[in-house]
Amino acid sequence: EIVLTQSPGTLSLSPGERATLSCRASQSVSSSYLAWYQQKPGQAPRLLIYGASSRATGIPDRFSGSGSGTDFTLTISRLEPEDFAVYYCQQYGSSPRWTFGQGTKVEIK
């Protein structure tokens, strides 16, 4: 079973700054089946990135994903006020089994 470890736990930044979130897998994630979700308080998670680097429909281009194997990164180039939220990485694949990281909270500094 793959374990995903996200860092840091909390990221304190100001609007306009760049955010870099990390997700490390305990073993290689096949075919880059790695996704990123955003969750705001009281809302369901929203898919941002799939396949490690492809933006989901309607996601602004300030969000980008990169990485392969065991190390993945979500970058928000310039934080907007609506971007302060919790972000989760997720491993998925051909079998109906998902794994989530523990989350990174991006808070206003």
Added chain:
Amino acid sequence: EVQLVESGGGLVQPGRSLRLSCAASGFTFDDYAMHWVRQAPGKGLEWVSGISWNSGSIGYADSVKGRFTISRDNAKNSLYLQMNSLRAEDTALYYCAKDDLWGQGTLVTVSS
């Protein structure tokens, strides 16, 4: 409208059972694997169970294996989660999900 709507949550005593349902609309339900994901109050996301489009492949988290059963009825565009032998630690908001589409969740509270 493309949506998933969960129902069936509520307050239940430890050891009892509950059945969650998820109604899908606006997309071809039987094209997709479906999942249940839960979130305990103030905690992160925990995958609970998933089922392939034709029910041929099913997976469970270790924490619910042997107690929960996932199923689907493609003719009714519906996903289900039968939860037996419920424990306090099963208290959570339960989401029905397919990668890019999530419901709003149904709350399950296990308490005496």
